[in-house]
Amino acid sequence: MYIDKYRLDGKVALITGGSRGIGRATALGFAEAGATVAIASRKLPDLENVAKEIKKLGRKALPVAAHVGRMEDINNLVSKVTNEFGEIDILVNNAGTSPALASSLDVDERLWDSILNLNLKGLFFLSQAVAKVMKEHGGGKIINVASMDGFKPEANIGTYAISKAGVIMVTKVMALELAQYNIRVNALAPGNVHTRLGDSRFLAMPEYKGEMIKRTPLGRIADPDDMVGAMIYLASDASSFVTGECIVVAGGIFLT
Numbered sequence: 409m410y411i412d413k414y415r416l417d418g419k420v421a422l423i424t425g426g427s428r429g430i431g432r433a434t435a436l437g438f439a440e441a442g443a444t445v446a447i448a449s450r451k452l453p454d455l456e457n458v459a460k461e462i463k464k465l466g467r468k469a470l471p472v473a474a475h476v477g478r479m480e481d482i483n484n485l486v487s488k489v490t491n492e493f494g495e496i497d498i499l500v501n502n503a504g505t506s507p508a509l510a511s512s513l514d515v516d517e518r519l520w521d522s523i524l525n526l527n528l529k530g531l532f533f534l535s536q537a538v539a540k541v542m543k544e545h546g547g548g549k550i551i552n553v554a555s556m557d558g559f560k561p562e563a564n565i566g567t568y569a570i571s572k573a574g575v576i577m578v579t580k581v582m583a584l585e586l587a588q589y590n591i592r593v594n595a596l597a598p599g600n601v602h603t604r605l606g607d608s609r610f611l612a613m614p615e616y617k618g619e620m621i622k623r624t625p626l627g628r629i630a631d632p633d634d635m636v637g638a639m640i641y642l643a644s645d646a647s648s649f650v651t652g653e654c655i656v657v658a659g660g661i662f663l664t
């Protein structure tokens with residue numbers, strides 16, 4: 409059956425930022441599709457709650473505390489997952505941050521480093537470490553969570569936009585170089601999604617939410633579940649001839 413191409417039975421997925429928001433929804437979606445799921449973020453208790461939800465679906469789960477902006481934690485994360493499950497078939501680089509608003513005149517080195525270390529450097533080096541495992545095992549899929557901001561900036565979140573534009577280029581560079589090892593690398597660019605990160609922007613810029621809904625042809629802010637169909641598509645054999653692409657899941661916002 410063609411629909412079986414979307415199944416992830418027997419696959420091992422590692423999802424960063426898996427404790428809430430888009431990462432949690434993806435972890436549960438992958439588990440429903442049949443995958444074993446490792447989830448990573450900084451706070452273990454939050455991960456343990458999601459691991460329980462995954463196990464209730466009848467799948468194996470591994471919660472790992474890791475700061476994905478730190479090289480030591482990245483190496484430890486990859487060792488823990490490969491020691492437990494032997495391989496990593498799917499990596500979702502979802503952990504991301506945007507801790508404060510600042511224009512390009514005001515951004516300081518600390519804010520720049522906190523955004524770039526996680527959103528771009530951590531994403532790159534975790535991908536590198538996991539790609540080495542995938543190469544040994546005959547291939548895999550990497551999905552990078554970018555953002556609509558990686559295509560079109562909004563004022564005062566420019567450093568975040570710069571990091572996400574970088575994510576789109578990491579996706580293309582790695583797709584080009586890793587295709588020979590049967591590793592496909594794609595990105596997903598969400599629009600506005602109700603999560604802790606997304607809602608913090610609405611709190612910081614009260615007029616922003618209404619403006620975004622007005623600019624979005626589908627007329628609403630997304631829920632994390634709205635991202636899961638595209639995630640499963642990119643993680644599965646249904647997308648077997650797709651690499652180096654970025655799927656925009658943003659309610660048509662670029663049409664206006």
Ligand SMILES: NC(=O)c1ccc[n+]([C@@H]2O[C@H](COP(=O)([O-])OP(=O)(O)OC[C@H]3O[C@@H](n4cnc5c(N)ncnc54)[C@H](OP(=O)(O)O)[C@@H]3O)[C@@H](O)[C@H]2O)c1
Pocket residue numbers: 424425426427428429430431448449450451454474475476477501502503504505526553554555556597598599600601602603604605606607
């Ligand atoms: N929500 C939106 O509107 C939107 C739009 C476009 C793109 N995105 C992207 O979607 C991705 C997921 O964001 P979200 O909206 O789902 O946000 P969220 O609900 O706030 O979740 C962020 C996740 O990342 C983890 N995390 C944060 N800093 C980390 C670090 N240094 N190391 C490891 N994990 C870390 C968090 O857990 P801990 O805090 O416990 O570490 C949490 O699990 C991000 O890449 C974001 O840029 C979101």
